[in-house]
Amino acid sequence: MxxxxxxxxxxxxxxxxxxxxxxxxxxxxxxxxxxxxxxxxxxxxxxxxxxxxxxxxxxVEECKRCAIDIPWCEMLEALENGGYCNYCQHMMEKIEQE
Ligand SMILES: [Zn+2]
Incomplete structure (x- = not known):
């Protein structure tokens, strides 16, 4: 970091x-x-x-999907979801549901 x-x-x-x-x-x-x-x-x-x-x-240094710097306010979530920013996590959830 x-x-x-x-x-x-x-x-x-x-x-x-x-x-x-x-x-x-x-x-x-x-x-x-x-x-x-x-x-x-x-x-x-x-x-x-x-x-x-x-x-x-x-x-997590950067999002595994889009490679942006994960904002600190999203960091705890990124640690729990495997290293993704909120946007990508949301997109992946959407894809899974379709
Ligand atoms: Zn991302």
């Missing part, structure tokens, strides 16, 4: 959701809370390493 995408406005909401859904726990959740509180730049190199790894494990 590109660190520049941490600046997108819905990223913090995504991190909050990772904590509230219990996807991340313990040390990772602690660092995520610190990031929400102080910002990514305030993390130590070690904390950034843990945080980046955690984000990589809990995100």
């Amino acid at each position: 590109k660190v520049i995408r941490y600046n997108e406005e819905d990223f913090e909401g995504f991190v909050q959701d990772l904590i509230s859904t219990g996807r991340i726990e313990g040390k990772e959740a602690g660092i995520a809370k610190l990031m929400l509180d102080k910002g990514y730049d305030a993390l130590s190199d070690k904390q950034k390493y843990v945080f980046d790894k955690m984000i990589n494990e809990n995100s």
Whole structure:
């Protein structure tokens, strides 16, 4: 995941959701809370390493079907549907029903 995408406005909401859904726990959740509180730049190199790894494990870089960057607000769904954006998921559901 590109660190520049941490600046997108819905990223913090995504991190909050990772904590509230219990996807991340313990040390990772602690660092995520610190990031929400102080910002990514305030993390130590070690904390950034843990945080980046955690984000990589809990995100999909791009949609498997149309290859767009998955917006953070759709990321939890993308993790559950196998890596598709909302639009493609919707299209595939439509195709399945026909
Ligand atoms: Zn897509």
